[in-house]
Amino acid sequence: MIKSWVLPCKALKFPSSNFEGSNKFRCRGAKMELTITRPDDWHLHLRDGELLQAVVPHSASHFGRAIVMPNLKPPITTTAAAVAYRESILKAMPAGSDFTPLMTLYLTDTTEPHEIKLARRSGVVYAVKLYPAGATTNSQDGVTDLFGRCLPVLEEMAEQNIPLLVHGEVTDPDIDVFDREGVFIDTVLRPLIQRLPQLKVVMEHITTMDAVKFVESCEEGSVAATVTPQHLLLNRNSLFQGGLQPHNYCLPVLKREIHRQAIVSAVTSGSKRFFIGTDSAPHERRRKESSCGCAGIYSAPVALSLYAKVFEEAGAIDKLEAFLSFNGPDFYGLPRNTSKIKLIKNSFNVPECFSFPFGDIVPMFAGETLEWQSSIS
Numbered sequence: 001m002i003k004s005w006v007l008p009c010k011a012l013k014f015p016s017s018n019f020e021g022s023n024k025f026r027c028r029g030a031k032m033e034l035t036i037t038r039p040d041d042w043h044l045h046l047r048d049g050e051l052l053q054a055v056v057p058h059s060a061s062h063f064g065r066a067i068v069m070p071n072l073k074p075p076i077t078t079t080a081a082a083v084a085y086r087e088s089i090l091k092a093m094p095a096g097s098d099f100t101p102l103m104t105l106y107l108t109d110t111t112e113p114h115e116i117k118l119a120r121r122s123g124v125v126y127a128v129k130l131y132p133a134g135a136t137t138n139s140q141d142g143v144t145d146l147f148g149r150c151l152p153v154l155e156e157m158a159e160q161n162i163p164l165l166v167h168g169e170v171t172d173p174d175i176d177v178f179d180r181e182g183v184f185i186d187t188v189l190r191p192l193i194q195r196l197p198q199l200k201v202v203m204e205h206i207t208t209m210d211a212v213k214f215v216e217s218c219e220e221g222s223v224a225a226t227v228t229p230q231h232l233l234l235n236r237n238s239l240f241q242g243g244l245q246p247h248n249y250c251l252p253v254l255k256r257e258i259h260r261q262a263i264v265s266a267v268t269s270g271s272k273r274f275f276i277g278t279d280s281a282p283h284e285r286r287r288k289e290s291s292c293g294c295a296g297i298y299s300a301p302v303a304l305s306l307y308a309k310v311f312e313e314a315g316a317i318d319k320l321e322a323f324l325s326f327n328g329p330d331f332y333g334l335p336r337n338t339s340k341i342k343l344i345k346n347s348f349n350v351p352e353c354f355s356f357p358f359g360d361i362v363p364m365f366a367g368e369t370l371e372w373q374s375s376i377s
């Protein structure tokens with residue numbers, strides 16, 4: 001039974017459309033509740049070994065599927081390695097989980113077009129990831145010269161309809177770290193799309209208004225972008241709030257507030273070109289809280305709460321489901337999930353850390369209070 005809105009719900013900012021009668025939005029006593037199609041995560045780091053065992057349950061309990069990034073040590077550069085990695089993910093999953101890992105290959109200067117054929121035939125590889133060499137965590141085996149070395153592979157990907165997922169930053173040390181995404185768009189992405197308009201491209205974890213404008217200027221269904229919770233909720237001040245904050249450090253690094261606002265506007269506009277990709281990137285606490293702390297934010301346990309917060313605060317909660325659950329599979333040409341989850345507006349405290357025998361992992365917004373809890377319905 002849908003009850004009429006009662007006082008605590010009025011405190012929420014609702015979009016202008018009227019949800020009376022909608023089966024997605026309910027008010028249960030004092031609690032607001034959304035029932036939405038189960039989301040997927042289109043950008044996830046699951047790692048391997050004991051870290052994999054530790055983090056898989058968090059993603060598997062919220063998401064139907066996830067694009068699993070291949071930046072392991074050594075990286076997943078072949079279909080055979082992707083198949084083996086998939087097996088170890090499936091083994092690490094909690095009993096009864098139906099979470100589906102969608103595998104990716106790590107593009108190198110020497111990847112052969114034949115590998116793309118194998119990937120397509122495998123039925124378990126869904127994309128190829130471009131890491132410019134040196135751009136981010138475990139990218140040292142990445143591409144040094146995309147146009148010089150990788151065109152035959154990219155042509156084969158276009159032919160086989162396998163998307164290229166891009167960490168979109170140049171690595172030239174002369175380019176300011178805050179400008180690396182913009183320069184990448186101008187010097188790599190735009191020329192690439194002109195050269196290979198049939199290639200599907202996902203610009204991963206966009207951080208700037210330049211990236212928003214670029215994606216919006218491309219053909220819908222051909223170029224899209226994933227968006228992380230941190231680039232929707234934090235700006236670069238968060239790196240230095242009261243001291244250096246290693247748990248807010250990721251790549252591409254957080255940008256100015258105007259960029260954050262542009263990304264929020266883009267995703268809450270209802271555009272199909274933008275979809276969830278948490279970039280949940282666990283690292284052991286001691287590797288983050290170090291004199292040379294590594295990049296990556298562990299968001300998987302709280303990501304859905306954080307996206308809900310963004311959409312709610314923008315008065316666009318009606319656009320949340322498409323962003324979380326429709327735009328991604330539609331872009332990849334995969335069916336949308338049929339099962340549902342509930343998001344219940346219920347305060348909870350984010351744990352300070354998750355402790356394992358090998359060490360701690362500190363989640364995004366550790367120790368803070370969040371409002372939306374998710375449960376599989």
Ligand SMILES: NC(=O)N[C@@H](CC(=O)O)C(=O)O
Binds near residue numbers: 136137250296
């Ligand atoms: N985002 C990050 O800061 N780190 C990611 C790599 C990446 O996605 O660039 C990681 O693997 O740790």
Ligand SMILES: [Zn+2]
Binds near residue numbers: 136205252
């Ligand atoms: Zn990246």
Ligand SMILES: [Zn+2]
Binds near residue numbers: 043
């Ligand atoms: Zn990533």
